[in-house]
Amino acid sequence: MQSSFLNSLGFDPGILMIVLLLIMALVLFYLAHVSMKMSRFLKRYKLFMRGKDGASLEKAMESEFIEVERIGEQCKNQAAEIQHIKDIMRRTPMKTGIVKYDAFPDVGGRMSFALALLDQDNTGFVLNAIHSKEGCYTYIKEIVKGESYIVLGEEEKEALRQAVTTYSNNISHV
Known part of the structure; x- marks a missing residue:
């Protein structure tokens, strides 16, 4: 294959074809990599959103936040109880x-x-x-x-x- 335009620029059309094929192969590998990542993301997203719409997801998160607050309060109460027990133990003959x-x-x-x-x-x-x-x-x-x-x-x-x-x-x- 001869091209007067490429010859005037000093390019060999065979080398240009090989370079373009290598670039296309790299793009295909990158596309496969991105596609695999997207597939994993979609699986996780579907698992997360399974049976949930926006409102039910919000309720679920709200109940989790309430549970976290309850556990935090419980920890504070237990810390106070532990301190009270330590105070009692300090005065206990041992x-x-x-x-x-x-x-x-x-x-x-x-x-x-x-x-x-x-x-x-x-x-x-x-x-x-x-x-x-x-x-x-x-x-x-x-x-x-x-x-x-x-x-x-x-x-x-x-x-x-x-x-x-x-x-x-x-x-x-x-």
Whole structure:
């Protein structure tokens, strides 16, 4: 195929045909790619719109927004309840220390004991049960922030030390 116009421009018609065929092939591949994307989009759109018109879709979305708001409010309420439980737990005795001992030389078996029960602020009490041949006598001493305004015996001091030092404040990070 000879063309005087192409010859005057210095183009070989065979090369021009090959270039045009390559461009057409690229356009066809691009068209196939776009067609596949469009097909996937239409499938998703049909699935989304199945059985719904504009009004029913709006109602469905509105009900979902109401549900999200309800769940958000529920989360706020639960956060407040959790904080309330943490406050209660802070004042609940959970630190313990116990020392068993023989109160009198003639009474063995370490039946006497000092028991310390403290909350997270190291406030609570030390209960001292002294066992003798005549009976068992219990005494309680108040502890405020790890200190007692009444003099403590050695066993009571040890029980208090155990309660204060052996329990880590696990509830503070809950």
